[in-house]
Amino acid sequence: MRPDYIPDELPHRDEQISKISSILAPLLRGEKPNNIFIYGLTGTGKTAVVKYVLLKFKEYATKIGRDFNYSYVNCRYDDTTYRVLAKLAEGIGVKIPFTGLSTSEVFNRIITALDSLSTSLVVVLDEIDFLVKKRGDELLYRLTRINEELKGSKITIIGVTNDVKFMERLDPRVKSSLGEEEVIFPPYDAIQLEDILLHRASKAFKPGVLDEGVISLCASIAAKEHGDARRALDLLRVSGELAEREGASKVVRDHVLRARMEIERDRVAEVIKTLPLHGKLVLLSLAINPGGTTGEVYNIYRDICKSLAVEPVTQRRVSDIISELDMLGIINTRIVNRGRYGKTRVINLNTDSETLIKVLSEERKIEAFIKNLRSR
DNA sequence: CGTCCACAGGAATGACGGGCGG
DNA sequence: CCGCCCGTCATTCCTGTGGACG
Incomplete structure (x- = not known):
């Protein structure tokens, strides 16, 4: 696998x-x-x-x-x-x-x-x-x-x-x-992915250990994420590992759903680890205020910087950081024109904000701030 | 119908640290 | 081995823009 x-x-x-x-x-x-x-x-x-x-x-x-x-x-x-x-x-x-x-x-x-x-x-x-x-x-x-x-x-x-x-x-x-x-x-569609998974699973898993619907679930999840066969295989492999760790006799749909969470969390954690400090701070601002605009996020970001006694970067830079986070797939941005009220970007999370905050709190500098945030 | 908002995002430039190549 | 170059993060200054508002 x-x-x-x-x-x-x-x-x-x-x-x-x-x-x-x-x-x-x-x-x-x-x-x-x-x-x-x-x-x-x-x-x-x-x-x-x-x-x-x-x-x-x-x-x-x-x-x-x-x-x-x-x-x-x-x-x-x-x-x-x-x-x-x-x-x-x-x-x-x-x-x-x-x-x-x-x-x-x-x-x-x-x-x-x-x-x-x-x-x-x-x-x-x-x-x-x-x-x-x-x-x-x-x-x-x-x-x-x-x-x-x-x-x-x-x-x-x-x-x-x-x-x-x-x-x-x-x-x-x-x-x-x-x-x-x-x-x-071209990318694979769900049916093709299912075929690929069946093919590989027949070699990697003993007959009968995969519960009904497990493979098609993996395939349909991966198909939604641009038909990436590697993702589909990863999903199935991690599902299997999860079931094995628990000593379960079968891999069931629930394992797949949890495997998906685990993979996503690992991927996000991996990306966040390599982010520079201000990238993390901007991401934290986004996690606190999902669905906001660049300006709103920048204000929150400045507040965070102030309470951490960190010198904030300019809004121009934050704008670029947001673009970078978008490219990394952690967030989703959409440019909106609100006429008299200007043109800006609306930023949504691609990942659950609790997960983000949890991962971010592993950063020493940010940890205390989040504890403080939680107690309020 | 022109203004002007709230940014997007391009260009030039600089500090800095690590690794390439002579 | 060492200087230089290059990538990264950042600033400053700038021009561009769709549409609600007056």
């Missing part, structure tokens, strides 16, 4: 699998496939499909004696030019020290190795938007042009992202090269 598990069957992704396969087919004839750009929201199976297809290709290629190599790089974790290149080198069996070389030296070593190997290298750049956001598209540009320098081998790039606007930020030359082929992964 873990998110990094790659199943041997991927329901409802046949279309994407066959499309990617046909794009990569030239590999089996020893030719260079087009570069591929893959787009889809989180939990739509992008990574699993790409890994799956490459695995199958590798198996088959080995069998028919048409070998090729591939490297998988997750740019969220390997977010420097050096580390991406090192991963890439790893894919063709070139050892690169974890530090000490200049990037151009690594580049040269890769080129030399590729020339002598005369193979095809497929590079998967997962969450490629992270790389570009941090380093720009220079590396991408060089990678797309590398084939011109190579004699023996060819490189194919598969870029994966969930950022819609990603392509717009690219250099046009990189854009046209990377976007030779595009594959889109």
